Amino acid sequence: LDLSDPATDPFEVARAAAAVIAERTGVAQHDVALVLGSGWGQTGDLIGETLATIDNADVPGFAKAAVAGHSGVMRSVAIGDTGRRALVYGTRTHFYEGKGVRSVVHAVRTAAAAGCRTIVLTNGCGGLNPAWRPGTPVLIRDHINLTAHSPIEGANFVDLTDLYSPRLRDLAREVDADLDEGVYVQFRGPHYETPAEVQMAKVIGGDLVGMSTSLEAIAARQAGLEVLGISLVTNLAAGISDQPLDHAEVLEAGKAAAERCGRLLAAVVAK
Numbered sequence: 001l002d003l004s005d006p007a008t009d010p011f012e013v014a015r016a017a018a019a020v021i022a023e024r025t026g027v028a029q030h031d032v033a034l035v036l037g038s039g040w041g042q043t044g045d046l047i048g049e050t051l052a053t054i055d056n057a058d059v060p061g062f063a064k065a066a067v068a069g070h071s072g073v074m075r076s077v078a079i080g081d082t083g084r085r086a087l088v089y090g091t092r093t094h095f096y097e098g099k100g101v102r103s104v105v106h107a108v109r110t111a112a113a114a115g116c117r118t119i120v121l122t123n124g125c126g127g128l129n130p131a132w133r134p135g136t137p138v139l140i141r142d143h144i145n146l147t148a149h150s151p152i153e154g155a156n157f158v159d160l161t162d163l164y165s166p167r168l169r170d171l172a173r174e175v176d177a178d179l180d181e182g183v184y185v186q187f188r189g190p191h192y193e194t195p196a197e198v199q200m201a202k203v204i205g206g207d208l209v210g211m212s213t214s215l216e217a218i219a220a221r222q223a224g225l226e227v228l229g230i231s232l233v234t235n236l237a238a239g240i241s242d243q244p245l246d247h248a249e250v251l252e253a254g255k256a257a258a259e260r261c262g263r264l265l266a267a268v269v270a271k
């Protein structure tokens with residue numbers, strides 16, 4: 001079940017992962033999956049009671065997070081008293097880790113194999129709109145994938161119209177009417193963009209720059225999941241303000257926004 005072996009069927013690894021999740025959580029089906037990006041780490045707790053915690057290393061296809069401070073676990077969380085379950089991933093595999101696109105989207109495929117019909121992809125990102133101060137959550141309306149890669153293998157021409165569900169975006173705005181929307185541009189990373197690259201992103205229609213999410217969203221569409229994407233602007237993208245990027249500022253902004261983001265996630269997921 002080695003995802004890096006071309007002979008392996010990645011969907012078979014996802015089914016094996018879902019079987020471990022069902023066995024360890026005691027439920028055959030989860031309903032909504034959440035990927036918590038930078039700054040979203042603590043928001044999962046506001047969704048409901050954690051009923052099981054599984055170490056990523058115990059689940060086929062997942063690697064133990066190497067990054068200090070990132071939890072290498074996934075959690076089965078009761079969604080309020082709806083009787084439904086959320087599968088909450090505490091960390092994600094970024095494309096820049098060089099583990100291959102299959103690893104980047106494995107959590108998405110596992111969520112679908114575990115029965116989820118919806119996935120909420122969150123991330124931390126840079127904002128191109130100066131009105132979006134650090135700590136502002138922004139709904140993703142569409143994306144521009146600059147990775148030059150796709151998770152889809154073979155002549156499988158998946159349509160990506162309305163990839164970011166208008167229905168779920170409306171639901172989110174019912175919860176928080178002030179939410180703005182924007183186009184998310186995925187760069188490979190791990191370096192931040194130059195000011196010139198940020199201006200390019202702006203010229204081609206981008207509002208947010210990040211290093212995740214678009215490949216996961218494409219895989220989610222292929223798996224038939226309804227997708228909601230929410231970015232947390234943790235910094236102004238390079239060159240938008242004359243200040244250099246500071247990762248400490250990024251993490252600080254994420255923590256400050258956790259309350260608003262947690263309430264938003266909890267309410268959307270419960271609908």
Ligand SMILES: Nc1nc2[nH]c(I)nc2c(=O)[nH]1
Pocket residue numbers: 038124125126127187189191192193209210211234235236237238250
């Ligand atoms: N590409 C890119 N990714 C990011 N992630 C975070 I947090 N901030 C940024 C940013 O400014 N650019």
